[in-house]
Amino acid sequence: MSIEISEVVVIVAAGTVLLFLLIIFLLTLFFIFQRRQLATQQEKAALHAQYAREILQTQLEVQNNTLQQIAGELHDNIGQLLFVAKINLDVFADSLQPGEDQEKIVEANEIVGQSIAELRSLVKSFDGDFVKDFGLFDSLSNVIVRIRKTKKCQVEINLAGEPYSLGYDKEIVLFRIGQEVLNNSLKHAQAKNILIRIEYRPEKIIFCIKDDGCGFDFEPAAGGDILHSGAGLRNMQRRTTLIGATFSIKTAIGQGTEIEITLPNQVEK
Known part of the structure; x- marks a missing residue:
């Protein structure tokens, strides 16, 4: 058993x-x-x-x-x-x-x-080669000179930190976005003052454009989601994503618009 x-x-x-x-x-x-x-x-x-x-x-x-x-x-x-x-x-x-x-x-x-x-x-x-030869800051400064001559808007550009090259592909994207934002501020927002800030840090660059234009009701129109907003904002967001940057926008009716792009410095490790 x-x-x-x-x-x-x-x-x-x-x-x-x-x-x-x-x-x-x-x-x-x-x-x-x-x-x-x-x-x-x-x-x-x-x-x-x-x-x-x-x-x-x-x-x-x-x-x-x-x-x-x-x-x-x-x-x-x-x-x-x-x-x-x-x-x-x-x-x-x-x-x-x-x-x-x-x-x-x-x-x-x-x-x-x-x-x-x-x-x-x-x-x-x-000329895109202008950005390649002179960099982001000087290229935008050239655009600003042309805007100032119209006497329709006061545009200032501030530079912080020690500039370094991000590479042509990234700088031309930031430059074209800057052109588009400036054009929107002048034509649609009817801004009287525009401030551009380019801040170079060792680990990243911060590119910000702020105006005192009419602004717009971003939250209800887009649900706070850029992907459901206008084609211009979607293109900006898509381009910044493709170069590894982040895109943010602050705006409200009568309070102007502020667009900020943060791009990591991939060279600095």
């Missing part, structure tokens, strides 16, 4: 061990499957991010090529015509006797000269 009990105990023990081994085997398979699934998802996410970066790079190249072509046409055609007109006005002014509408000719000549200077400034803002 004791022998039969021992055999039962051995069988139960063996069954328990086999069941335990089976559970371990199934858990191992489950964890392997989960790990492979996670690796696959990460691979898909990496491919998607790479694809998005390539799309952004292609868009920037097409945009820069188009703007450079436009800039070339403006310089070669309109710029040359204005230059010829200025020369003719100079010749005409020299041929006039004192008092023969000379003041009007001089005034017209000054206007043409200002138009030439404005055209050159505009051409620089179109």
